[in-house]
């Protein structure tokens with residue numbers, strides 16, 4: 001689109017280096033920020049007219065819980081964007097299945113994030129992608145690494161769980177298309193699934209074919225998946 005893209009990052013300078021090649025000189029601008037420093041977020045947003053919130057994590061760390069990352073950071077960003085006065089579009093990237101009544105704490109935090117964003121910024125657009133697949137995805141790559149290292153893949157419940165994975169490039173295109181169409185704002189929510197539904201077993205078969213390994217599984221009952229060490 002020719003837009004300048006400011007990429008707030010925390011952590012090391014190497015983490016975003018590859019992004020700089022995705023635009024002309026000066027078009028992709030990494031900006032160091034701290035998610036717990038309001039002023040640094042304000043600085044990151046100051047020169048923008050569009051905010052796309054991609055902050056999220058599907059596991060907790062010692063420093064950050066689900067609620068802070070997936071809910072409070074979104075709320076804070078929406079509040080800052082509203083105060084800014086010049087943000088015309090706010091895209092909140094949530095997750096398929098986000099719901100206040102979900103049994104998953106992550107998905108409840110995602111739902112709370114959506115609600116807070118819409119409260120602060122009612123014109124925001126909510127994108128709820130299904131599991132993302134693509135070059136750096138964290139599902140097929142992780143399975144492939146596991147299978148290469150251990151020679152098998154654990155399958156919970158026989159791999160019968162269903163997925164509707166979506167290609168990351170399609171999700172990016174949906175976000176860009178939405179930015180070009182004001183009719184997609186005003187609190188609209190889009191659920192972004194891929195064209196096909198697969199079971200975990202179907203996907204695992206494809207993964208084994210791709211890495212050219214003979215498919216070997218260890219079947220585990222669902223309750224074992226819940227055990228925490």
Ligand SMILES: NC(=O)c1ccc[n+]([C@@H]2O[C@H](COP(=O)([O-])OP(=O)(O)OC[C@H]3O[C@@H](n4cnc5c(N)ncnc54)[C@H](OP(=O)(O)O)[C@@H]3O)[C@@H](O)[C@H]2O)c1
Nearest residue numbers: 010011035054055056057064069093094095129130131132
């Ligand atoms: N991948 C999927 O299958 C999937 C499916 C549905 C929805 N989503 C959602 O889509 C969004 C983008 O995810 P992604 O798959 O592109 O993952 P990603 O590459 O890991 O991006 C997540 C971003 O959130 C940032 N982040 C995480 N924890 C943070 C913290 N404590 N403080 C500040 N920043 C933090 C990460 O920064 P660092 O790099 O510094 O950690 C990273 O920039 C997320 O909201 C995710 O929940 C992903």
